[in-house]
Amino acid sequence: MTLLYIKAFHLFFMVAWMAGIFYLPRLFIYHTLTNNQAVKDQFKVMERRLWFFITPFAILTLILGIWLITLYGAQWFAAAHWLHIKLALVSVLYVYHIYLFFIMRAFAKDENKHSAKFYRFLNESPVLIVLAIIGLAVVKYV
Structure with a gap:
């Protein structure tokens, strides 16, 4: 039963994280399209708050995912080839998440290059x- 609760929370935090991951670049689009400094400053606040809001979801997704793997066991992990591919793709999302942080910092300094x-x-x-x-x-x- 514990396994199902951990899995449910893992999925919940993943969905919450993805909602933010999909929205943050949308804010970057709007930020890029404006020339009004007051609006740019508001986007900076929104971007920073969103990134720091979704980062705990990313961390909890990771912790719960590792916990699930631990509960299933090393033998299961070795045999679950699909999971190895999934983890590689998940790693790409974490790199993407960190990349969004660097973009957000560039916007905060008014140094957008894209x-x-x-x-x-x-x-x-x-x-x-x-x-x-x-x-x-x-x-x-x-």
Whole structure:
């Protein structure tokens, strides 16, 4: 029963984290498109608050995921080839999360170097990774 609760919370925190991961680059798009400094300053606040709001969700997702792997055991982990691919993709999302932090810092210093088109691509790219992660977790086949 404990396993199911851990899995439920793992999924909850992952969904909350992904909501923020999908929204933060959208804020970057809007931030890029404005020339009004007051609006830019408001976006800086929103971006910082969102990043620091979703980061605990990313950490809890990771902790609970590791806990689940521990509960299933080393033998299961060695045999779960789908999970190895999933973990590689999840690692990409954590790198993406950290990359968003560096972008946010550049915006905070008014040093944005990218276009709105770049941020649109950045906003949409993790969707395919999340689809693959969910597919692997549900189907468990590779």
